[in-house]
Amino acid sequence: MLPDNLTLGRLCVPFDLISRTIMVACCNPFDAAGRAAVQQSLDYTVSWYLARPAAIERTLHDVYRLEVRG
Known part of the structure; x- marks a missing residue:
């Protein structure tokens, strides 16, 4: 998406x-450029929610099946 x-x-x-x-x-x-880019790439009204970076990274690792560095 x-x-x-x-x-x-x-x-x-x-x-x-x-x-x-x-x-x-x-x-x-505070990432206005990122929010604008998301809004322009979608044909929907966007409702924003704040999340911890670690939670988003965990989700992205699951979705994209990224290898864990370590």
């Missing part, structure tokens, strides 16, 4: 869709 550069690069994860509103979790509410 969102391009990789927004999900992986800016840590934005869509997590629910209700009617014409999509809920997107982000970890940096």
Whole structure:
């Protein structure tokens, strides 16, 4: 639903869709350029939610099946 550069690069994860509103979790509410890029890439109204970076990273690891560094 969102391009990789927004999900992986800016840590934005869509997590629910209700009617014409999509809920997107982000970890940096001050990233105006990232929020604008998400809004432009979607044909939905975006409702923003703040999440911890670790929670978004865990979700992205599960979705993209990324290897854990260590």
